[in-house]
Amino acid sequence: MAFIEIDSNSKMKVPDNPTIGLIEGDGIGPDISKTAVRVLNSAIEMAYTGKVSIEWQKIVAGDEAFETTGKHLPQESLDLLKKCIISIKGPLTTPIGEGFRSLNVTMRQYFDLYANVRPVRYFPGVPSPVKEPEKVNMVIFRENTEDLYAGIEWRYNSDEAKRLRWYLGENFGVKLPDDAGIGIKPISKFKSTRLVRKAIQYAIQEHRKSVTLVHKGNIMKYTEGAFKEWGYEVAKEEFRDYTVTEDEYNASPGTASWKVVIKDRITDNMFQQVLTRTSDYDVIATTNLNGDYLSDAIAAQVGGLGIAPGANIGDVYAIFEAVHGTAPKYAGMDIANPTSLILSGSMMLRHIGWTEASDIIESAVAECYREQKVTQDLARILNVKSLKCSEFGEEVIKRMKNPSS
Numbered sequence: 179m180a181f182i183e184i185d186s187n188s189k190m191k192v193p194d195n196p197t198i199g200l201i202e203g204d205g206i207g208p209d210i211s212k213t214a215v216r217v218l219n220s221a222i223e224m225a226y227t228g229k230v231s232i233e234w235q236k237i238v239a240g241d242e243a244f245e246t247t248g249k250h251l252p253q254e255s256l257d258l259l260k261k262c263i264i265s266i267k268g269p270l271t272t273p274i275g276e277g278f279r280s281l282n283v284t285m286r287q288y289f290d291l292y293a294n295v296r297p298v299r300y301f302p303g304v305p306s307p308v309k310e311p312e313k314v315n316m317v318i319f320r321e322n323t324e325d326l327y328a329g330i331e332w333r334y335n336s337d338e339a340k341r342l343r344w345y346l347g348e349n350f351g352v353k354l355p356d357d358a359g360i361g362i363k364p365i366s367k368f369k370s371t372r373l374v375r376k377a378i379q380y381a382i383q384e385h386r387k388s389v390t391l392v393h394k395g396n397i398m399k400y401t402e403g404a405f406k407e408w409g410y411e412v413a414k415e416e417f418r419d420y421t422v423t424e425d426e427y428n429a430s431p432g433t434a435s436w437k438v439v440i441k442d443r444i445t446d447n448m449f450q451q452v453l454t455r456t457s458d459y460d461v462i463a464t465t466n467l468n469g470d471y472l473s474d475a476i477a478a479q480v481g482g483l484g485i486a487p488g489a490n491i492g493d494v495y496a497i498f499e500a501v502h503g504t505a506p507k508y509a510g511m512d513i514a515n516p517t518s519l520i521l522s523g524s525m526m527l528r529h530i531g532w533t534e535a536s537d538i539i540e541s542a543v544a545e546c547y548r549e550q551k552v553t554q555d556l557a558r559i560l561n562v563k564s565l566k567c568s569e570f571g572e573e574v575i576k577r578m579k580n581p582s583s
Contacts, residue, residue: 179233182263182530184494190263192530194230199259199497203268204240205504206514206567211268213571214519217539218527220575225534235262239281240270251281256288259497266498266526268519271506282490283329285497286322291490292369293376294320296473296501297525301547304481305559311480313456317386318476319377320469322490324364325401327466331361365401365465367408374409375416376491377463381438382420389413389421391442392464392472405465406442413440445472452476473501484555485547487521489529496529498522512566515553517543520574534580542577546570 180193202211215234222231237258244250250271259265270281285291296318300311332339334357342360346352354360374391381389391410395403413421417438424441443451445468452459452475464472477486483502490497500519508514520543528536546552550562551573557564565573 179235181261184263188493190530195233196264196530197233197235197262198526199237199262199265199267200234201237201239201255201265201267201270202242203500203504204242204271205269205506205509207240207268207270207500207504209508209510209512209514209567210500210516210519213516213567214266214523217516217520217571217574218523218535221524221535221538221542221578222527222532224578224580225532225538230532237262237265239267251284256285259285259289260495263494264496264498264526264530266519266523267500269500269502269504271504282499283327286490289490289492289495289497290323291492291495291497292321292323293373293491294318294322294469294473295380295489295491295525296320296469296477296486298473298476298480298486300480301485301544303547303550303552303560304485305556306480308453308479310456314452314476314480316452316459316476317380317461318469318473319373319380319461319463320473321369321373321405321464321466323466324366324369325466326361326363327470328362328364330364332359334359363398363401365405367404370405370408370465371412374412374463377461378413378417378421378438378440381461382417386438386460388439388441388459389461389463390448390459391440392445392448392462392468393442394445394468395442396444402445402465402468409442409463410440448472449475453479477501481556483518484515484553485517485521487518487525489522489525491529496526498526498529512568513554513564514567515555516567516571520571538578538580539574541579542574545577546573 179197180195182196183191185191202208237255239251239255243252272280299315339360343354377389391406393402393406395406420437421440422437424439427439477483486501488499488501499522502518505514524536524539550560551565553570554564
């Protein structure tokens with residue numbers, strides 16, 4: 179096996195045949211994983227004619243792992259993910275009765291995958307509930323490790339909740355009902371700034387026009403309001419030559435037009451703005467809970483989670499994923515839509531520097547949707563013949579073209 183390495187400058191060294199971790203997932207996971215792997219392998223072969231390839235390392239997690247080890251995420255699997263550096267996974271069932279609310283959250287925290295990255299764009303031919311879905315072209319950077327998703331909470335009738343209610347009342351004059359559960363919302367400067375930094379770096383590298391800091395700072399002034407302030411500080415102190423604030427841009431749009439515009443929006447207003455002023459938004463940087471809501475809501479404008487890719491990225495490790503659920507009633511039926519995982523795989527190839535293969539995949543997927551070659555989830559809306567999951571993969575492969583040829 180040839181594992182990806184990280185050098186002394188925190189740069190990836192990708193061999194010609196890197197070992198990539200593969201968690202097939204639960205429910206429809208095995209179906210979409212098999213199709214996605216076939217599509218990725220085909221694009222790599224077309225782009226590089228055998229010079230590079232991926233060695234897929236299967237890693238068990240979820241129901242399959244529980245059946246054989248009694249744990250949904252055994253240490254052996256975590257160790258393999260660590261060796262691989264880069265992995266991709268299908269959807270996983272959230273276990274009930276274990277110490278973790280979510281396997282996804284567990285992996286994000288274990289590997290410090292602090293940026294949940296969700297690019298959302300429209301493919302012509304996909305049914306949409308909005309009039310102009312083609313205006314959607316956004317990338318959401320969601321902080322992945324703190325906020326309410328840190329899981330610091332206590333049941334209303336627990337001793338911990340009783341003690342906290344008493345402590346808050348005695349020391350801070352905060353009177354809570356005796357039946358109130360308590361959750362804590364940590365938002366730190368370090369974790370906020372590194373998330374915004376990654377979003378701005380992406381915007382500069384990809385020549386995007388703006389980064390919008392989304393927050394509810396008008397109400398939660400010292401958590402989400404602080405996120406906004408820290409975000410502006412990062413832009414000013416670290417990227418002054420490449421960024422301008424929205425006020426600066428509006429005052430002198432001609433002289434600052436080549437720079438990334440840094441702006442902010444209050445969360446509830448942002449939900450309206452992505453519908454009414456869609457083309458004004460490009461890269462979004464936001465807190466954990468806001469990002470969860472926004473990324474799904476924006477994906478709904480372009481066809482839903484079935485075609486939305488995603489990644490969890492840190493400074494070293496990265497896990498790319500299907501962002502939808504396990505849909506257990508369709509498990510093993512070969513009818514699920516594999517697009518989310520295929521496009522997440524395309525993100526992964528771009529992440530390791532194999533951009534030619536990524537371009538081939540995205541172009542072929544777009545062609546399939548343009549010709550309405552779709553799986554049952556969209557076929558019933560479009561009133562066209564549906565393809566099986568595996569058949570959709572074959573149609574994508576048929577439409578692959580090497581841009582250099």
